[in-house]
Amino acid sequence: MVSAKRVESRRAGHPAAIGPQAVPVAASVWPVVGEWLRRGALALLAALIVIRLTFPSDAPTVDVQRSGVIWDGAMLGVTLLALLAGAVGGATRWRWSAVDACVIAGMILLAFSTRGALDGRAALNGAWNGVGVGLAYLLARCLPRDARESRGLASALAAAAVGLAAYGLVQVALEFPETRARYQANPQASLLAAGIDPTDPASVSRFENRLLGSREPFATFALANSLAGLLVGVAAIGLAALFDHLTRPRSFNGSAPGETTATATSTVSVLIAAIPLGIVLTCLLLTKSRSAYLGLLVAGLVWLWRAGKTRGGGALGAVVVGSAVLGALAVATGAATGQLDRLIVTESFKSLSYRLDYWRGAWGILTGEEGVFWTGLGPNNFAPAYPRWMTETASEEIADPHNFVLEAWCTAGVFGMVATLAGLGWGLRHLLGPGQGIEEGRDDPEPLETVHAAAPRSGWWLVVAAAFGWVLALAINPTVEERRLVVLLAGFGGAVLLGRGLAMGNTVGSAALGLGVLAVAVNLLAAGGLGFPSVALPWAVWLAVGQNLRQDRRCGRLRVAGRLPAVTGLLIWAAVVGIYVGTIGSFLRSEALLEAAERLASRASRPEEFDRPLELALEAAEADRLSARPWTTLAQLTYARWIASGAQEDRNVWIKALTYYDMALEPPRDPRAGSILREQARMGKLFLERLGESISPNDRLVLLGRIAKATRLASRLAPTRAGLRAELAGLNADLSLYDQAVAEAEEALRLDAATPHADRKLDDARRRFLQDALPRWREAAAKPRSRDGHGSDRPPATQAARESLHSEFPTDISSRLARWRIVHHARESS
Incomplete structure (x- = not known):
């Protein structure tokens, strides 16, 4: 017969209350x-x-x-x-x-x-x-x-x-x-x-x-x-x-009610x-x-x-x-x-x-x-x-x-x-x-x-x-x-x-x-x-x-x-770990490959030394199809290789680099990544600056169109950024799209006046530039247009340049995002 005190000790889990005769040594x-x-x-x-x-x-x-x-x-x-x-x-x-x-x-x-x-x-x-x-x-x-x-x-x-x-x-x-x-x-x-x-x-x-x-x-x-x-x-x-x-x-002894000497x-x-x-x-x-x-x-x-x-x-x-x-x-x-x-x-x-x-x-x-x-x-x-x-x-x-x-x-x-x-x-x-x-x-x-x-x-x-x-x-x-x-x-x-x-x-x-x-x-x-x-x-x-x-x-x-709840939990844990390995393992492998590519590229000085980093970046893109970073890294390495080779005029190079940015924005990667769009536009400008007069007029216009396209989409995804609007106004003017340049410049100046925050305002030089350029742009926009849609005072753009500017660019961002979501879900289902 076990006493009530021993039963209570067992309920409390006190080990001293249980003798060796109650629990065999092997069982413990x-x-x-x-x-x-x-x-x-x-x-x-x-x-x-x-x-x-x-x-x-x-x-x-x-x-x-x-x-x-x-x-x-x-x-x-x-x-x-x-x-x-x-x-x-x-x-x-x-x-x-x-x-x-x-x-x-x-x-x-x-x-x-x-x-x-x-x-x-x-x-x-x-x-x-x-x-x-x-x-x-x-x-x-x-x-x-x-x-x-x-x-x-x-x-x-x-x-x-x-x-x-x-x-x-x-x-x-x-x-x-x-x-x-x-x-x-x-x-x-x-x-x-x-x-x-x-x-x-x-x-x-x-x-x-x-x-x-x-x-x-x-x-x-x-x-x-x-x-x-x-x-x-x-x-x-x-x-x-x-x-x-x-x-x-x-x-009287200084302890609160319910406290013991130990507590x-x-x-x-x-x-x-x-x-x-x-x-x-x-x-x-x-x-x-x-x-x-x-x-x-x-x-x-x-x-x-x-x-x-x-x-x-x-x-x-x-x-x-x-x-x-x-x-x-x-x-x-x-x-x-x-x-x-x-x-x-x-x-x-x-x-x-x-x-x-x-x-x-x-x-x-x-x-x-x-x-x-x-x-x-x-x-x-x-x-x-x-x-x-x-x-x-x-x-x-x-x-x-x-x-x-x-x-x-x-x-x-x-x-x-x-x-x-x-x-x-x-x-x-x-x-x-x-x-x-x-x-x-x-x-x-x-x-x-x-x-x-x-x-x-x-x-x-x-x-x-x-x-x-x-x-x-x-x-x-x-x-x-x-x-x-x-x-x-x-x-x-x-x-x-x-x-x-x-x-x-x-x-x-x-x-x-x-x-x-x-x-x-x-x-x-x-x-x-x-x-x-x-x-x-x-x-x-x-x-x-x-x-x-x-x-x-x-x-x-x-x-x-x-044991049953713990064994059931182990089965659930195994399933969760399988999901973790499948979703995170690809990310870790891709990042390891990109880290190796960046390490090799930092020591490269000749064009052929960039080949291995480019291969590693491509492997990273294949390892993690959800990540945009391999594609932006490919674009940067392509530019760095071109610089190392002497920056000779080669339209395939800048087309490839800008296309890598397009791939970074394709589903299942995020098409709203404004930072990637802005980086794409900056990359295009770097190519323009390096090429200078060596680029043909036709290619120059196509490249300007690609820059304007990226900037325009970035501005539509962030419509209250006055700086993007001002930048787009200048690009439109360079492409003889004066009516659009006027609209963007006016919107940039309006946003500049509306925001009370200094870091979101236009800098003084850009504000003065827009104010000085607006009369000229309005005058140019009011002139009769030639058959191809450009002012009579500028040479007409080629068909390739017009396609670069306007292809697959709906003005309604909501419809574009909706189409991206459909494509994203379709690829996920397949």
């Missing part, structure tokens, strides 16, 4: 192996979360995309370990809630949205990034066996955020002055290193404004607002935990933990992110509303007054040192007007693009679609709508938006709502054969595992430098040493994590980030860990079953 081997596999998966999850924060996922360069999909593959590897732990150990453990269902539904909808994406390569890479974040959420829900491990995961993420904040402060103090000095010494090299086209005045102006006129830290991100999206969550969680501890009712946290240790929290708040303040400030304020008001029900008015008043005084001191210090200025307040309404312009453009996409309302554009497809719908007064061309609701809608359709809002709503209810009773959240009893494989007694081993993430980042992320790594590790270590009193124990609860989730949600209502894994991943982890800590709700219950 596999559960122990399964437990070690689980610990390995959880340790790798902590490390991979830290690694992902080193990727500037808000800067879609090739290196970042490659590193991102490799990280997604690593998440699949962690998922394999987690499933093997259940299959080998004989006990599959998981938690479940409505939020988990919304996350899985969102992953499926994100995958299906790629079918209609015009830029298939960007969509697939972005979809796998979303799947990686979703897997991290599900693993954070299921892998931790108790509250200690859940808090350890959250603590590792918080320490990583402190490291990023410390690096942001180092940027402001040291790196920014060095970067400005390098740019002023050699602007051309700095622009090329940053991926900015030196011949694009708008891009150069935006880059200079951010480099020379901005002091906002961005750490390992590409934008300060993205960094703020991470820091605001950590700040809200830390402040909520700090205020909870300071205002909690105390007994009680001293006030001194909590106050010491405020030091790394202060680093986070300082860096957040310097980002000048108004939406992050608003998110932190909303989280603070919600904390006051909740605390007002249980705390005394005097304690809450002291918290409010103390916070106000410290905030005022921080703002005053920032203003005195020149890091903050009054523009943060005075330009708030201007910033809001920018967001309204973004949202109008996003709504235009949803209602104007066929099928987007229901199925979305697909991941990473907002940026090429937005210029066609942006308003005349919009400040810039953006990569996302700066609103997570519109972003989810534009990406995965209306159902993706509903899944996002439903998941967030249910998640906040679980984290901030009332309990359902202790019995609802009680874990399932462990099987007898697994009780020898108990969870570790502390969660700090996860923090140590996460520290190795910074070191592993050097191997997986080429953008991490040694000096940056030292600062990140120092900040991480300092946060661990000083923040122990606030991070562990019972100080951080589900309510504090819920306020962090809420603060990020408010921030993302006016900032980009839902599609950036470095911003979305911490949000997902806090949501997962917060539910785990709700021992009084069903979402926190750890369910235990046998």
